[in-house]
Amino acid sequence: MAAQYVADRRDIDFVLFDQFDAESLTHHPIYADFNRKTFEMVINEARKFALKELLPTYGLGDRQGVQFDRGTVTPPECFRRPFELFREGEWLALSEEPEVGGQGLPFLVSNAAGEYLIGTNFAFSSYAMLGHGAGKMIERYGTEHQKDLFMKKLYSGEWTGTMLLTEPDAGSDVGALTTSATPNDDGTWSIYGTKAFITSGDHDLTDNIIHPVLARIEGAPAGTKGISIFLVPKIWVNEDGSLGEPNDIVCTGIEEKMGLHGSATCSMSLGSKGTCRGLLLGEANKGMRIMFTMMNEARLGVGIQAFSHASAAYLLALEYARTRKQGRAVEEALDPTAPSVPIIDHPDVRRMLLEMKCCVDGMRSFAYYIALLMDHHRMGASPDDQEMADDLVGLLTPVLKAYNGIKGYDVCTKAIQVYGGAGYLRDYTVEQISRDCKIASIYEGTDGIQAMDLLARKLGMKKGQVFMELLARMNRTVEEAAELDATRPLTEGASKLVSRLGDCAMAMGKSLLEGNLRTAFAHSVPFLEIMGDAVMAWMLLWRAVAAARTLKSGAKKKDIPFYNGQIKGAEFFFSNLLPVTMGKMEALTALGDAAVTMEDKGFGG
Amino acid sequence: MAAQYVADRRDIDFVLFDQFDAESLTHHPIYADFNRKTFEMVINEARKFALKELLPTYGLGDRQGVQFDRGTVTPPECFRRPFELFREGEWLALSEEPEVGGQGLPFLVSNAAGEYLIGTNFAFSSYAMLGHGAGKMIERYGTEHQKDLFMKKLYSGEWTGTMLLTEPDAGSDVGALTTSATPNDDGTWSIYGTKAFITSGDHDLTDNIIHPVLARIEGAPAGTKGISIFLVPKIWVNEDGSLGEPNDIVCTGIEEKMGLHGSATCSMSLGSKGTCRGLLLGEANKGMRIMFTMMNEARLGVGIQAFSHASAAYLLALEYARTRKQGRAVEEALDPTAPSVPIIDHPDVRRMLLEMKCCVDGMRSFAYYIALLMDHHRMGASPDDQEMADDLVGLLTPVLKAYNGIKGYDVCTKAIQVYGGAGYLRDYTVEQISRDCKIASIYEGTDGIQAMDLLARKLGMKKGQVFMELLARMNRTVEEAAELDATRPLTEGASKLVSRLGDCAMAMGKSLLEGNLRTAFAHSVPFLEIMGDAVMAWMLLWRAVAAARTLKSGAKKKDIPFYNGQIKGAEFFFSNLLPVTMGKMEALTALGDAAVTMEDKGFGG
Incomplete structure (x- = not known):
């Protein structure tokens, strides 16, 4: 996949500056240090990094895949270098406040940068970016000590994070989970259970992985009201922040999937030796609320994932339609001596491309609009405005997640169709993009779950x-x-x-x-x-x-x-x-x- | 995939006997030797063969895939035994007249049997069944000698056939092909060219493969009006029917595809040593018309392929929805002590299943209706009726092909959705079915091509x-x-x-x-x-x-x-x-x- 097929820079600028007037954000004190130039600079750097370091690993990572050998997960070799550079570039906490290690950028702008970072190789991002949500939960609900121990290292990418929610018999029905937590004398908790479908549950890209684990404290109320969250590090973190012994949490297998072959989807066993320890995050039995901090972020991320796949698929199909010559102009269809034309000249191909363009353009604006609402929430022109902005994000999150998942996959399918026979071949990237995209309608809550959230x-x-x-x-x-x-x-x-x-x-x-x-x-x-x-x-x-x-x-x-x-x-x-x-x-x-x-x-x- | 997920026998009987009154066909002299029992027997046998011999090879064939080594193509090992049995069972020419080696069954009934034979493992069928179309072309347009040499061996499955149409720069635009044919003194033709995307272009399941090749005779008119068809055997067939020397036609590579991994998609080189020989089939420059005999049959076959995938995907999703327990009944959603229910109890799952059922039922009736029209054409109550039946088949063929392709894939996508996370895993058959189904919208003419045929x-x-x-x-x-x-x-x-x-x-x-x-x-x-x-x-x-x-x-x-x-x-x-x-x-x-x-x-x- 060549550079021009990743996120359409021209269109990003249009959305930022023509449609949503990103410059006006700099009139607000909290964004006063920025200007259009600095916004553009950040996006340019994200683009440069994505094109140079991430893009070459897209197809390669799919072919290399993830290796699993006796509890050890090895991501595609080609992800190592970009992972180092990603961390060095401090790409993870673009919108966080500087005091917690962030860059303080508007969400609207970090969203644009994110389109490159998330969209270029989502299998890669699944290692690099999941720690952000874990960091955010700790920022909001953790003790100062937990923040010191974990938060900055998650935001900096020194460690990565996960979310241990799903169990083999409790997927969408979170309240049915059975992983248990019992208190220890030293203030830690002993955790016991098994988890399934854990993205980046294990890997060797970082020294440590912080697992937020949903579990039930003995005697807690049934259902979602009895769920708590525990921070379970892969390697125990001592009080002084140094690394201790490996914790009793292991990956017991990885899934073979339709797509995202470079991303490790792990089954995890906690406490098989009886020595898995965790720290309670926030209040006991309030785990669902805390988890939704991360889940909402993840849902928006999936919405961006799906539309990034669609955007790449569209740009690839567009380029193919402009260069692939086949058949004659419709007015000359009966003249065998007429020259063959690029297939973009065929009305049905144009129809497909325009349907795809409408989807991709609309989805981009939609995702950016939610980021803009998050800025409105943060800037808070008035308390009412502030609350409404947040409420609108809440209302639109399930729509972005599920709709982009459905339409994103639809665009990928159409891209294969524009390619014709070639689109069905592994040699052309649209085939991989389509396989990678399907998951967007499933994980972090299926379309049905999103629709229930919207309606109920x-x-x-x-x-x-x-x-x-x-x-x-x-x-x-x-x-x-x-x-x-x-x-x-x-x-x-x-x-x-x-x-x-x-x-x-x-x-x-x-x-x-x-x-x-x-x-x-x-x-x-x-x-x-x-x-x-x-x-x-x-x-x-x-x-x-x-x-x-x-x-x-x-x-x-x-x-x-x-x-x-x-x-x-x-x-x-x-x-x-x-x-x-x-x-x-x-x-x-x-x-x-x-x-x-x-x-x-x-x-x- | 267990037995009950292949073509729904209950529904097939309903379509045959309740909807289309298949028994009434036996009132016509040409089908007078049959009755409901014999119809059912044929379908039962097809089902038995499909479940026992083909079904176990579905996932296995996908994993074993096709091997290519220096011009030699090796299909999945597990296809060998069912291929032998398929041939012994004489499954290929169910509707042909007995005098050409067929069973003389109504198309309606052979279509029902075909749902099992085609639908259970399409990668397998792509070797076993392609010879039928080649045989049909020879039956219609071949000389008596060509029929003696090739037709019966194609209909019996002793040899297989292909269709060498597409070239790297002439796919949908058939008229642009450049493969050439020049006459030899002995009445044969020398063929030279390269072909792409050739299904079952090479394999070692049979002693010989008969390739109908579209080529242009030197000096022929430009475009589709200058195309002829030649029969190019892999191994030359002597005048007395014995096998001669290998012909100068070789497979130069196979494609890695999204699905149908067990089916060989070959690039073919003809005449690289200057010694590729073929026999002209029918008249010179009338190749397009002859080819459409095969193409129309292939298009109907693809329509059946797509709906068979959809049918299997639906039945699998239905069974999963009936057995997978997750979440509580919607009225008890807030009661964590309520028992969990099979997901078919969830309204959105029912909605998906019913959308899928409507598609699958409708597509089955549609495909069977076309077969019934073919019987009306053959039986010919009156010349007008006869012609109209054939015309209706012509009108509906592009619709069946493209619509079933689109909706079939849509059903497969929904099946994955019903499975949730599990649907994205290789462990569950719906993932493979979906990958196998996508091609139906592409080969034998994309949706755009079908729509042009319909409209123009x-x-x-x-x-x-x-x-x-x-x-x-x-x-x-x-x-x-x-x-x-x-x-x-x-x-x-x-x-x-x-x-x-x-x-x-x-x-x-x-x-x-x-x-x-x-x-x-x-x-x-x-x-x-x-x-x-x-x-x-x-x-x-x-x-x-x-x-x-x-x-x-x-x-x-x-x-x-x-x-x-x-x-x-x-x-x-x-x-x-x-x-x-x-x-x-x-x-x-x-x-x-x-x-x-x-x-x-x-x-x-």
């Missing part, structure tokens, strides 16, 4: 006010679009969409209130997809508005096709894809219950 | 009368549904669908007539998908009618859930999925041209 927890937040604020913000963009000739024709469809999105939420809410839980949840993923479609429409319209404004005020000649492309993309979405969303809304508001009333035996088999 | 050649057949006949047949089922209480509520939606399908075809036709070729072709795949959706609706309604009739006349108690499931499936499709199709129709008839008018540079990159 997020939609009704603050009596629906958060959702209403989302609609209001969408309508604000529609109003802006109405002021410009280029985007005005799209506003009728957009208004109707926002209004129908409200209807859908009402239908869901009513169904829940009336106790038709099963019917409501049978429509939960379609509802999430509808919300995602609406966010895409919003983001694409917003992009078109930003592009039309720039064109109106005079763009550089060489940039005009790019800006026109933004408007065309929105036109395509509204004309070709939005009617399908409206159809989905039609189906949703009818609230059919066949899936619920179907007898189990009726499924056949 | 098939839709306008006989001034649109063939398409109108399709609509009339759909409406006939709607009328039948109106007579039954169980299905009457679906008829309003169904009528509207048929009428809107007509509108869509009109919009496409108008666009073509007015010369808006690019706009029309930019909507060609969406149009094909709409047609496929409509066929699904038709088939599911037809199934519901058949089920409602059987229920009305009194079904066995144990069969009632199955029949109810047919009606629920149709209800689900009409309530949850059909509005989405109506949305697609809305988008199509608006004929947006953004994909066409977009500047190339506007795509970014």
Whole structure:
């Protein structure tokens, strides 16, 4: 995969500076030390590092894979050097405050850098970046001593982290986990249990790995209310911070997967010798809340993973379509002497590319918008604004995670299709990207779990006010679009969409209130997809508005096709894809219950 | 993969005998020797063979893969025994006339047997079954001598066949191929060229392989009008049928693919020593027409491949959903002491399963309906009927091929989703099925190629009368549904669908007539998908009618859930999925041209 196929720098700049006005962040005191140049510098450096060090390991890491031998996990050899450089470059804590070892950058900017760091080789990032979430939990809930012992080393990448949540019989149903913790006299806890599907559960890239482990203290309440989190280091960390004895936690096997072959997915055994020790993080029985600090971050990360795969797949397919000659122009199809044309000239190929472009553009703006909300939360223009920004992040997180997972995979599938037969071959990167991307709909909570979170927890937040604020913000963009000739024709469809999105939420809410839980949840993923479609429409319209404004005020000649492309993309979405969303809304508001009333035996088999 | 996950025997019987009244075929003289028992016997035998001999090789063949060493291709070792048995069982020519070595069965019945033979292990079938198409071409276009030399040995499976069409720079654009043929004094032809992506291009399962090769005779017209077909045996076949010297055709490499690892995808070199010989099949420069005999059969085969993958994936996911316990019933979600339930109890899992079931059921009926049309063509109640049946096969072939490819892959993706994390692991068969299925949208003509065939050649057949006949047949089922209480509520939606399908075809036709070729072709795949959706609706309604009739006349108690499931499936499709199709129709008839008018540079990159 060559350099130009990683995250589209031109488009990143557009989103940052044209769509979301990243420069205005520097007017706030906490970001006053930065300016557009420094923002660009960070992104340039991330890009340079990604292209030079990570990119060459993408296919290689897939082929080298992970080795497992008697409890020892060895990542792809080619990951060692970039891992060292990643650590030296201090890439992990870009948005953390300087006092905890961070760079203090806006989330919006670290998100752009993250697109390169996460998106170029996610199997690599799964080692390098998971420690961030563990560090964040310790920053928020740990004692000062725990921070001293673990946090900075996690943020610096000197050690890595994991999340030991899933067990063989407790995946999505976290409350069913059985790993146990019993107190020791010295204030530590003895941990016993087995965990499954643990990303980067073991490796030899660092001297130590800090495992946050979900476990149940003996006698704790059943379900999620009786879960606590313990910090279980691979190598025990002495009071003075020095490394002690290996702890009683081992990897008992790794999974062979469809993709992400360079990432170690481990089964872990804790306390098989009875000597696994951990430290309680935060309060006993409050583990779920603490874990969600990390989980929400991980879900946003997966949303970015999926769209990064999609972005790379799109750029590769686009380049292939521009260079691969096959067949004649449609007007000359019957003339065998006509020259063959690049396949981008074929209308169906253009249709596929434009569908992909709409997805990738929309998903990028969506992910960056959430980062911008995180900045609004941090900057806190007013306490109300601050809270609303955080609530909107909460509302949109399951949508970003699941929608990007679904659509990201769809874009990868289309990329294979643009390549034709070549796309099915290992020789072409889109095949690997597609295998790597599928997991995004599964881990950190499947689409079904995200949709339950959206429907059961997020939609009704603050009596629906958060959702209403989302609609209001969408309508604000529609109003802006109405002021410009280029985007005005799209506003009728957009208004109707926002209004129908409200209807859908009402239908869901009513169904829940009336106790038709099963019917409501049978429509939960379609509802999430509808919300995602609406966010895409919003983001694409917003992009078109930003592009039309720039064109109106005079763009550089060489940039005009790019800006026109933004408007065309929105036109395509509204004309070709939005009617399908409206159809989905039609189906949703009818609230059919066949899936619920179907007898189990009726499924056949 | 255990036995019950291969093709659903209960459903096959329903389609054959309830939906399509297979028994009535035996009233026709050509099928008078058969009865329901003999039909069932053939299918039972196919099933027994598939389960006992093919199924154990599915995962194994994927892991063993194909070996290539200096021109020699070795298929998975585990394919040898089933290949011998396949040949001994005379499974290849079930529907051919006895005089050419066939069993004379109705296509409808051989199609059902084929679901087991093709669907259980497609990598295996790709060796065993490709010879059929080559045999068919020779049966139709070969000289008596060619039939004696090749046809029976292909039909019996003593030798296998291929199709050497694609070249590195001429894939979809067949007319651009450059392989050349020059006449020799002895009536043979010297062939020179290279071919790519040749399925089963070489192997050692048989003594000989017959390669039909598309090539251009020196001085032939440019494009597809100058293409001829030559029979190029791997080992030369002497006049008396004995084997001669190895011919100058070698495999130069095999592809590493996403899936179908047990199937050899070969690059072939012809005439590298200047001594590759072939025999002209049929008339010079008429190769395209001859090739389409094989190609149409191959396209139907791919449609069956894709839906067989989907069927297996569905049955596996269904079984997993019935046995995997995780989480509590939605009404007891907040009670941690409530027992965990099989995941089929979760509304979103049911929704996924029912979407999958609708696809699989609809695709099975669709494929079997085409086989039934082939029987109508063969039986020929009247010359008009006979021609119309053949025309309908022509109209529907690109739809079956592409639609089943798209939806089949979609079902496989959903199956992975039902499995959650486990679905991403090599340990579970759905992962392999998904990788194996992706190719169905690509080979034998991509979705784009199928949609062009549909739009440019098939839709306008006989001034649109063939398409109108399709609509009339759909409406006939709607009328039948109106007579039954169980299905009457679906008829309003169904009528509207048929009428809107007509509108869509009109919009496409108008666009073509007015010369808006690019706009029309930019909507060609969406149009094909709409047609496929409509066929699904038709088939599911037809199934519901058949089920409602059987229920009305009194079904066995144990069969009632199955029949109810047919009606629920149709209800689900009409309530949850059909509005989405109506949305697609809305988008199509608006004929947006953004994909066409977009500047190339506007795509970014």
